[in-house]
Amino acid sequence: MTGYKPHAIEEKWRKYWREHGIHKAALEDESRDPCYCLVMYSYPSGSKLHIGHWFNFGPTDTWARFRRMQGYNIFEPMGFDSFGLPAENYAIKMKGHPRAHTEANIAYMRVQLSTIGAMYDWDHEIETHKPDYYRWTQWLFLELHRNGYAYRRNAPVNWCTDCRTVLANEQVIDGECERCESEVIQRDLTQWFFRTTAFAEELLEGLEGIDWPEKTVAMQRNWIGRSEGARIDFRVADGAAAGETLCVFTTRPDTLFGATYMVLAPEHPLVESVVSEERREAVRAYVAEAAKATEIDRASTVREKTGVFSGAHAINPANGERLPIWIADYVLASYGTGAGMAVPAHDERDFEFATKFELPIRRVILGVSADPDEPITEAYVESGPMCRAGELDGLRGDDAKRAVIKLLEADGQGEGTINYRLRDWLISRQRYWGAPIPIVHCPSCGELPVPDDELPVLLPDDVEFMPTGESPLKRHPTWKQVACPSCGGAAERDCDTMDTFVDSSWYFLRYPTPKKSDGPFDSDIVNRWEPVHQYVGGAEHAVMHLLYARFITKVLHKLGHIGFDEPFSRLVHQGTITNGGAKMSKSRGNVVTPEDYIDRYGSDTLRAYLMFGFAYIEGGDWDDSGIYAMFRYLSRVHRFMTEQAGAIADAREREDAGGGPWEELRFVLNNSIKGATQDIERFQFNTAISRHMELTNALYAFELETKKGDWGREVHATVEAWVKIIAPIAPHLGEELWRMMRSEGTVFDTPWPQWDESALVRDMLVYPIQVNGKLRDKIEVARGTGRDEVGALAMAHGRVPDWIEGKTVRKVIVIPEKLVNIVVS
């Protein structure tokens, strides 16, 4: 029989917390150190919160409660990323309106969230689809626009054929849409961009000072893709484009003398003008073919290289040689200048291409052999001394690169430069459910920002939002019609909406003052509370969301709105909870919801089980076979208090009898406090709970071995610490146990227990005795016994003499407080 009735307990304490404002944020309170603990907000599309969300939110709240008990002033908000494609797609499928679905979902999710027992202060809630939020998303857009960080241009962009909208580079995974996995094609469109490239270097440098998972930092670094090299200008020698400059980027300017041809990406703007009459047809056919190929095909490294000769030539600025210009799609339009100089001898791709099309291969870096005329079978890509470079012969590595750059710079034909893989962030979407871009297009005045006092530009509800490829707002009969803010004439609103990642790139700034009506955030408060001290969320956001949030933070810092330039000081990714080996998703039908488990065992059991059954950073496959064990454990904890509450209360003002059981209990207590403290700090909740279990086991053993009349202050204090350790893990139960010990207040306003290091030092030490590295016996020795003496005692102890008999003792290794190893031969 268990007396643990979680539902009554949980309801009671949630009510208590609510009525006493226990979780109200106190942002103005400067008496405690601030700790902004933020978990990535969730996405109210079609599906409710599942076990994976619980795994994200529950443990993070445990961490925050632990910090609170350590004396920090905690700010732990929650909200909803309520704009975006999934909600819109879901509404289309269900033939409803995104607003209706979204708001119904939020209402449901709020109820779900309340059962976690987290410290969310709902007065700070954010819903990004509400005008009082997106008004400031629009402000953000205009602030970037005012300062040249938001601009519109025609460019080849990624187009998802299913979502029928453009996508940012980051949203294209292996040539497929990040959301719906449909094919992504290239289209030329006029679109809005945020100038992320202006912060490429800062985004890279900022990675140095933040405590983020190595892997995430590496991914960001790769995404930004900094390469040092040179910009080199080649002049077109013949044809219609004669005299035009063909600009390339290379990381190997030292191989310039080995260039034997040039390559343009099929999308390169010079393709049309450079091509000769007789080659025009072939080139056009090739360009058309390349445009048809999917990103996946084009990106494939195993695919044989293709290309066509353009009929034109360019001049190598280093030696005046005429180089044929080829069009080939192994050069990417989106990287560097979309054109390259080809050095087959020293570049694998050029080597492959030159071999196939029988283009000359000229060695200009001595590597495999000292004779530059000796043919090679593969490109030599390492560095080495230059040859066939006139007076630069013999230079190598960085010296060689610098020398070539110097030569080019002297003639104004190039310069040393740094190229980034990072592209500007494409933020406009031809979809309905997002924040309208606050721009007016006037036939006479051009592109004008909506004046601040006219914000927000409201998103109308009565829109036919089936995706057609055209912005749904365009089809609204009246919405787009507006007077030009400058001349007053008839003008049109911009009909695109912003990428949802814009909403989430600044939400952490809004949380402290979500109702502020005269600005997006309060700079003073934000400067005191941010960067966010602890951010927790899935690793799938390693590039997109985290990069965008960092970018916006850097812009706002540069523009003087905030005093910090990184949004999240410390980041942890929770692992993924899979089901049947696959990620949980509605379409797979493998979503595990928390409701049934909560009904059966209570919220504390589910939360504690999630923390105990999985390594937090690793995640794992869902298996509920152990959840009953956690219920049993919490029952066991509860039962101890039920049975011993009287004895513990009596012990409070009394001296302990002391003795062996006390010593043992003291050791376990301090070991548990130390372990749990260090483990929770590092998000290692499974081992923290183990430490608590050890303490529980020790308490039960102690109870068996001692008389209650002997219990005094130390026992009372031990039980108190035991309650405090479980409290952040099972918060409702923690509060209940606390109330069973005391009569007032919340356990979460009491200090976290301290451990006494000296209690972990035992008087008697057990030394394992090894002979030739194999464990043979153990010996108990008083602490402080000298090395030699320990060795001597070990040699004579128990069965050890049998093991060394008849052998020569070569060495006796005594590692103080660790072990003894006797080496014999």
Next chain:
RNA sequence: GCGAGAGUGGCGGAAUUGGCAGACGCGCCGGAUUUAGGUUCCGGUGGGGCAACCCGUGGGGGUUCGAGUCCCCCCUCUCGCACCA
């Protein structure tokens, strides 16, 4: 193909700097109490062997008195990048 990480009992997972491998729990086995409920308590539980002992952290080498931990080679899995000039 390149890069990073991982591989430990039947299972989830532990093991600061090289120092008793398997903490804690599940499951299983045995016992006690209660006996009709996923009860509680106590004990056992890496493998082999009657035993003394032997073997054990993906496989193979190496360094070391001593290796799950460090070094080299190989296998498998996961993740990221994938013509980035």
